[in-house]
Amino acid sequence: MDFLRPTTWADALAAKAERPEATPIQGGTDVMVEINLDKGRPAALLDLNPVAELRDWSSEDGWLRIGAGVSYTRLIDELGDRLPGLAQASRTVGSPQIRNRGTVAGNLGAASPAGDSHPPLLASDALVEAESVRGSRLIPIGEFYLGVKRNALEPDELIRAVRVPYADGPQYFSKIGTRNAMVIAVCSFAVALHPSRRGVGTGIGSAAPTPRRAPEAEEFLAGELDWDGRTAVPDETARRFGELVARAASPIDDVRGTRDYRVHALAVMARRTLGWAWTEYRGI
């Protein structure tokens, strides 16, 4: 096995172009588990820790550009006020030690359907900034997940940053697991209200081969909410929203939960997160 240690972003891209089979390693919280448990030995590890450019975040025109090396802990501490949905999801990842090392970029690289950052990224229309020696491109988050643990990166590409718009309304995340810490989601759900364009964003985790949105549920709810009067959401509307969210999923039975449980839980989480979000929007 080779260990590649580029110290600049340009060198990292050159290394990946030369050795497309090399496995990038950031926090290592997915990569090292695989190696320790001998689930596969990469031909080479491409360590991104020394690349200083990746450790920064910046903001421009209402968007945050979060470098691939920013840990969950820093995201929560430094950006939690502007990205409440992503911060809530980040708080549920693993344990403090895992959050000190793990990154959203690593979550995207792994592209597990259960990854916790995916639902809030979907709900807020994030963009993945991918780059190679050939150039840079922005991949809309909805086009990033291709299958179980498969994403839209080309073999010579690396994730430079994740771009997320500032929250323009309430955002909530909910996750089901057996305890508070250290759980892979049985299923999860994120909602974001976008009052400026009277829109609703959603993200479903761990209930389909990839994380996905619930477009019908979004459209239905956006049309029903009393954006100006801010009156309470009728029970029937919340129930229907939950139903449409559950219908967008295609879960399976596995060791963590059954298909039926996931469908039921998604509808409950959709209703609850909507309740929290609307309460916040009404300012009560």
Add this chain to the structure above:
Amino acid sequence: MRVNVIVNGEAMTADDVWEGESLLYALRERLGLPGAKNACEQGECGSCTVYLDGIPVCACLVAIGQAEGRSVVTVEGLADGESLDEVQRAFVECGAVQCGFCTPGLIVQAHSLIASTSGVPEDAEIREALAGNLCRCTGYEKILDAVRLAAARKAAL
């Protein structure tokens, strides 16, 4: 490959290191520091917790090459010779140790919590900070006692 790491303030070098090896393995098997324990090797138990550049991490999930040129502090590095650190002393006094396997990781993680809070942290805060450190023996109550005692003593200084 050769790796240079500053461990407990001392520059150390290891040769012929396998590239896929973890920092935990290198500490225990090559650098003579068996304090950090190897239990799960998948980040679940926290018994391998060490400081990497001042931040507590699971040493089993750091590739040894990622520690090149960086500073690592293990449980061995907290004591000043024979004189135990405040957190270590509190664990002994409160009976927060039974088999002791989880202890080194818990001590480093608790040390970090206490270093970053002023006063005695709330119980919920302690539980959250220690959520990634599993103990099969104590039932955690005495560990909480030890953290509160160490924090109170530090606050009184």
